Amino acid sequence: MTRTYWAAVTAVVLALLFAAGAVTVAAGNGNEDGGRGGSPASRTPAEDSADAGFARDMSVHHQQAVEMSFIVRDRTKNEEVRRLAYDIANTQANQRGMMLGWLDLWGLPKVSAGEPMAWMTKPGSDGGHGGHGSHGTHEVRDGSLMPGMATRTDLAKLRAADGRQAEILYLRLMTAHHKGGVTMAQGCADRCEVAVERSLAQGMVDAQESEIALMADLLKARGAAPRP
Template sequence: MTRTYWAAVTAVVLAMLFAAGAVTVAAGNGNDGGSGASAASRTPGEDSADAGFARDMSVHHQQAVEMSFIVRDRTKDEEVRRLAYDIANTQANQRGMMLGWLDLWGLPKVSSDEPMAWMAEGGPEHGGHGSHGAHEVRDGSLMPGMATRAELAKLREADGKEAEILYLQLMTDHHKGGVTMAQGCADRCEVGTERSLAQGMVDAQESELALMADLLKARGAAPRP
């Protein structure tokens, strides 16, 4: 509980700092050619990729935090527990940043649009409703890579090595979906600070994917097909 509390506090502080930076960058972005367009006119709109990514990735990150804290209670293996804490802490902080940006932009944290609708912009090569790029939305999950309720329930009931393997498999799927989403923002988002955060997510999660593959192999398992 103490670690969770401090992770939340850190997230709030970072959200305030990065949100201010995001608005500063947003004010400077855009090729207005010296037209004197106002900063407000370049603040992301409600239907923009910037807002859509911030909303959807916040939900995506929240489940990663949830799964990480579940497995910390289901195993005593220090490697997996350390990875789980790192993921929970990092993604809680990033979630705070993204929610902070939405607040500063004056945009809602939820939308009536279908999740990942912002990824469909730009044509079929960017994916579309139902597929969202490289990872399909599975039955009962909200976005690419997200675990279903049944899978979360199974993780809560597992213990020891079984819990470790299931967590690593679920988090591998989760990261693959997250990388697809983050790359989408890196390609589409207009706010430089948000694009940088998204690219950082891609790099960090790809590194963690390699680590999780090694951890699964050490346990005689592999990522799910």
Template sequence: MSWLLIAGSLAAVAAAVVVVVALLWPAGGTADAVPSNDSADAGFARDMAIHHQQAVELSFIVRDRTDDEDVRRLAYDVINTQANQRGMLLGWLDAWDLPKSSQEMPMSWMNHDMGSMPGMKGMAGMDYKPHDGSLMPGMATNTEMDQLRKASGKQAAILYLRLLTAHHKGGVAMSQAAAEMAKSDQVRRLARGMVESQEAEMRLMADMLKQRGAA
């Protein structure tokens, strides 16, 4: 399958997830349907909004640092998909009348009862310690962000693919947890959609790295 077909398919899947989730979110509802401030739903919405914001930033940086058209197209897809999903997550917090930030450590919602859940023991995030600007697993450090800003051409393209692959791995782990823990059907659906789309992008990026002679 050609790159254009793959990229188009990924974009279509992501767009479909956004549309379906938006349509299924109820215009009204009872108080029982609104997640609490310390729920997995709210924690995931806050943390994934931050996680997505960095992916968008990485993609804007590489767009201006390389002429590799395939990498630039991937970056464009990431910018559009993850910016849209970030807006949805923040919009849900608004609809729930919950704050968009928290004094809790990132991913603390994953530690509440994940350890006893089937398949969740040892999940990334359980014992993660934020460092050098990397707040959650997979997030690039400030040092890595600076390296991407200084790189150019093929070097920038390869570094972006490596950083985004690691970023997606962390995002998939978080989304898998939300798909298991969230109480809202809409949050679980979006989380499952993120797992599927980001795993597909990771496979694509593995092929792109091989094509560029990188591991």
């Protein structure tokens, strides 16, 4: 069995377990408020809720991280970068499976006809705007649908690169990708109502900030720096 096979199996199992937990929280009996101290989450999230919007948009965001990680794995022999790429691909594939599983169990579409990131303009679930501002505006260009996402041109350059050049380009693209992901995950931590989803989002913030620091060190070791 390949590592890719087991990663896929793990993603499915975790998606089912975490999705079930999310539905249990969302379908509380009115005595639970998800830790917010506000109105109880007595039903599954609405289609235009922050919970659904985050699950949809971050699934797309994660898919590109997985794609870039598999590209660089085949473009370099450096074990340190390949290990980082595998860890990112495995983690984000698993998280994507969880979020898509939630949307399935909530009976909500995985693709929205609305604008990406529209959920980020909604007030935080505590009645405020979270404390990180409104990040709902994003210029969609050349395939970059959300903050930090690489463009089609960026991906073409990564596919054409080799060795150290591919490593530097990947680390720069993934650093920007993670920074955008942190913004989105913090938005869910501020706005989402389902406790297990907020917990996942906060975990993304913590893990991706740690990986941003690691990638800065890897770039420095290669005489490079993140994109300004």
